[in-house]
Amino acid sequence: MDSLPDWMTPPRPEGWYAEDLDHLPEAPRRTELLDGALVFMLLPQTSWHSRLGTALTAALERHAPGDCEVAQRMTVRLDERNRLEPDVLVTTTPYDPGLTWFPAEDIRLVVEVVSPESAHRDRTVKLRKYAEAGIPHYWRIEEEDGSPVVHVYELDEPTRAYVPTGIFRNTLHRTVPFEIDLDLDKLVSP
Structure with a gap:
């Protein structure tokens, strides 16, 4: 993969805001926001x-x-x-x-x-x-x-x-x- 998909680029220089999570349908189901950064839980749950x-x-x-x-x-x-x-x-x-x-x-x-x-x-x-x-x-x-x-x-x-x-x-x-x-x-x- 040479570049990130467009949806992974933060909409502003300071990162993401809480309300942005509701507008990311491409993001994995379990996505959190931590200090303006997206955190993906990708490993399968036991x-x-x-x-x-x-x-x-x-x-x-x-x-x-x-x-x-x-x-x-x-x-x-x-x-x-x-x-x-x-x-x-x-x-x-x-x-x-x-x-x-x-x-x-x-x-x-x-x-x-x-x-x-x-x-x-x-x-x-x-x-x-x-x-x-x-x-x-x-x-x-x-x-x-x-x-x-x-x-x-x-x-x-x-x-x-x-x-x-x-x-x-x-x-x-x-x-x-x-x-x-x-x-x-x-x-x-x-």
């Missing part, structure tokens, strides 16, 4: 990752209060140059079939399931970006011997940084952002 995301979404739907919606693979507009796509999220934005993103101020929880391709971003970059955007809860899920391990963070409002509040194996019990009890091993068992 079956473990898919099963965990689907089961966790269903579990969060059962536990979430009535004013919340749970979604998978929807982008969150953090600011004008950052629009990330967590694996699962909980939002207070009412359901609208035409939405393509959620505003950060409506997000109560974001969950990232770490894959080899996303490990650095999930452990460092997204941890910082979600906190700076004011999202109160962040869960990072890692695979350990085939089982999910959930690293839980809460936002420290004055510093706009996350504080780790626990690492959970086998079971997870939390009272925030809402009361939830999960058997983590059942999320991926056949």
